[in-house]
Amino acid sequence: MEHIGARDRRVDDVEVRQMRYFIAVAEEKHFGRAAQRLHMAQPPLSQQIKALEEQLGTQLLVRTTRKVDLTAAGELLLARARLLLAEIEKLEQDVKLVGQGASGVLRVGVSGTATYRLMPIIVQAAREHMPGLRLSVQGEMLTPEMEIALEEQRVDVAVLRPPIRSNQLSLKFLEKDELVVALPEDHELASRGLLDLADLADEPFIAYPMSSAVNAISTEACRRAGFSPQIVQETQETSTLLSFVAAGMGVALVPTARRMFALQGIVFRQLRNAPAVDLAVAWKTDNETALLKKFLDLFETPATTEGNQA
Amino acid sequence: MEHIGARDRRVDDVEVRQMRYFIAVAEEKHFGRAAQRLHMAQPPLSQQIKALEEQLGTQLLVRTTRKVDLTAAGELLLARARLLLAEIEKLEQDVKLVGQGASGVLRVGVSGTATYRLMPIIVQAAREHMPGLRLSVQGEMLTPEMEIALEEQRVDVAVLRPPIRSNQLSLKFLEKDELVVALPEDHELASRGLLDLADLADEPFIAYPMSSAVNAISTEACRRAGFSPQIVQETQETSTLLSFVAAGMGVALVPTARRMFALQGIVFRQLRNAPAVDLAVAWKTDNETALLKKFLDLFETPATTEGNQA
DNA sequence: TTGATTCAGAGGAAAAAAGTATCAGTCACC
DNA sequence: GGTGACTGATACTTTTTTCCTCTGAATCAA
Numbered sequence A, B: 001m002e003h004i005g006a007r008d009r010r011v012d013d014v015e016v017r018q019m020r021y022f023i024a025v026a027e028e029k030h031f032g033r034a035a036q037r038l039h040m041a042q043p044p045l046s047q048q049i050k051a052l053e054e055q056l057g058t059q060l061l062v063r064t065t066r067k068v069d070l071t072a073a074g075e076l077l078l079a080r081a082r083l084l085l086a087e088i089e090k091l092e093q094d095v096k097l098v099g100q101g102a103s104g105v106l107r108v109g110v111s112g113t114a115t116y117r118l119m120p121i122i123v124q125a126a127r128e129h130m131p132g133l134r135l136s137v138q139g140e141m142l143t144p145e146m147e148i149a150l151e152e153q154r155v156d157v158a159v160l161r162p163p164i165r166s167n168q169l170s171l172k173f174l175e176k177d178e179l180v181v182a183l184p185e186d187h188e189l190a191s192r193g194l195l196d197l198a199d200l201a202d203e204p205f206i207a208y209p210m211s212s213a214v215n216a217i218s219t220e221a222c223r224r225a226g227f228s229p230q231i232v233q234e235t236q237e238t239s240t241l242l243s244f245v246a247a248g249m250g251v252a253l254v255p256t257a258r259r260m261f262a263l264q265g266i267v268f269r270q271l272r273n274a275p276a277v278d279l280a281v282a283w284k285t286d287n288e289t290a291l292l293k294k295f296l297d298l299f300e301t302p303a304t305t306e307g308n309q310a
Numbered sequence C: 001t002t003g004a005t006t007c008a009g010a011g012g013a014a015a016a017a018a019g020t021a022t023c024a025g026t027c028a029c030c
Numbered sequence D: 001g002g003t004g005a006c007t008g009a010t011a012c013t014t015t016t017t018t019c020c021t022c023t024g025a026a027t028c029a030a
Helices: A014-028 A031-037 A042-056 A070-097 A113-130 A142-149 A214-224 A238-246 A290-297 B015-029 B031-035 B040-056 B074-101 B114-129 B141-151 B214-224 B239-246 B290-297
Strands: A060-064 A067-068 A104-111 A133-141 A158-160 A168-183 A203-205 A232-235 A252-255 A267-273 A276-284 B061-063 B068-070 B104-109 B133-141 B155-159 B169-184 B204-207 B230-234 B252-255 B266-269 B276-284
Touching: A014 A042, A031 A042, A042 B141, A060 B061, A067 B074, A070 B040, A070 B074, A070 B104, A070 B266, A104 A113, A104 A142, A104 A290, A113 A133, A133 A142, A133 B133, A142 A158, A142 A168, A142 A276, A142 B114, A158 A290, A168 A214, A168 A238, A203 A238, A203 A252, A214 A252, A214 A276, A232 A238, A238 A252, A238 A267, A276 A290, A290 B204, B015 B040, B015 B074, B031 B040, B068 B074, B074 B104, B074 B133, B074 B252, B104 B114, B104 B141, B104 B290, B114 B133, B114 B155, B114 B239, B133 B141, B141 B155, B141 B169, B141 B276, B155 B290, B169 B239, B204 B239, B204 B252, B214 B252, B214 B276, B276 B290
Parallel strands: A104 A133, A104 A158, A203 A232, B104 B133, B104 B155, B204 B230
Antiparallel strands: A060 A067, A158 A276, A168 A252, A168 A267, A168 A276, B061 B068, B155 B276, B169 B252, B169 B266, B169 B276
16 A cells, blocks of 8 residues: 655645635625625635535534624634735745745844844845845844954854944945943932933943944043043943843943833933944945845835944 | 725635645655655646746746756745645644634743743643643744744744844743753763852863854853853754763753753753843733733743843 | 657546525514 | 515536646657
């Protein structure tokens, strides 16, 4: 005899068409209207639904001549079938796109805070517009690291904070992020809405490493505000940095994080005349891959505020 | 005339049957054998594949009379169609279960170690407080995987290790697990009761993948202890990981496992100032099913140690 | 060149789906 | 309580789709 793989069944398969039919009926709660919506007559629709119920061995609808209702199983099927159809449509699109030649792998480096805020957006956009593209993301990097990685072609694109030293790289400005103050929630300054940098003159600071752009800007801003920050702890990872703040070890200046970590024990407060750091996307100028170009195009759409990017 | 909703298309729909056919051909790389496997003749199979290609407007296969190969689009379709079919089968099962009187089905994703320790407790609690609920559990997953699965609603709840990037998800803190050292029982350090991380500086490490939270925390902790772990083997499954340790290939850091594997050949040792990883339950914020709410309530009862969760 | 192998096409048979006509149950309303 | 309007199911026919058999064209090995 012959072994029949479970994958190769035939007859009693639920088909996409049946799911569409079921969704229509479930949504309209009315065979007639559903049939109309599907541009078909009512009897074959009834038949298909009945067949579906038989295939699943389960009653999906409670029919009276007066109205149609969903059983629990029907509700489940409705919810999941909708998702499934959406997935199938997405798959169709993706296959078409890949058929038209969008595919490959890009290695992306991302700087500290952008890892959590911007990167998911980028990944999402890439998924949408460049399906088949694999992104290999390395987060929580510092600008100098990324410069070297770009030059050595260990990454293809980097989301970093200018300025950069290298002249082999190209930059595209993305946005300007104001720095905000991260405070332990029980800190006395936490009760105030808007702070001056000078208010922090005597506070212990948790800071990014010296080589980071955020640190450079922060230190410079403090100097102008008339004090030199007392750094008690230095750390590269934003998540770690914020844990230190939560633990009450000090305060920190971090780039605006609109919907950042709902981190317990931390509050964010705005600064008057807040210093700001730029965010830009960088790539090696002589890298002229079609894939890279298309990826960079993803950054075009949002109103690319042409700010200064030094 | 009449507006046709995008959901209600007809003719050019990709059907489940076609996907099955395509998978067979793609796997066999041979129309004849695929047809045999599908219990049909070869010509109709060719026709269906051709029709599929036309519907997608994309070439999926490169045929010579000598062999069949996949295009990039074909590879994509193969991978995704497999997943899709698996989901459809799962859906069928779930609908049947609910039809037979289960009050509902929740799909749960669970991260590595929690699979063995916490999951049985959860399942037990669910059985007790929500009889009729069927849990469909997928274990040994990584946080990024689960995030995507939650967003795409392929799972309803996930037990994962923060941090998460997505902002569509909600989190509820569960517990903090200290990392312990897993050692081969004949290891020289096994004779000591409490270890320092620095003791492991020269040991070969078996580690979870880079994208896992445990790996991130471990690596960071080692860095602080003044060394960079030498990773000789990477693996996703805790059971596999521990087998490597048992085989004497190296040591590993794993989350506390009170009643973990009584795996022969392994001993666990505590660490001084042990790093810890959080465990949380996550769900898609806009999923407001009654079933999900009730399930989440199960996590309320234990004295929810309010720790900070970076 | 010949034979074996493999995929595609043509035309007819079988199966599935859709259409038409009709029936039977329920409810609103007089 | 009877009547008519409305709704979904059934019976049967027509149309469409899928599948099968037979055959042909292309490729490769000997």
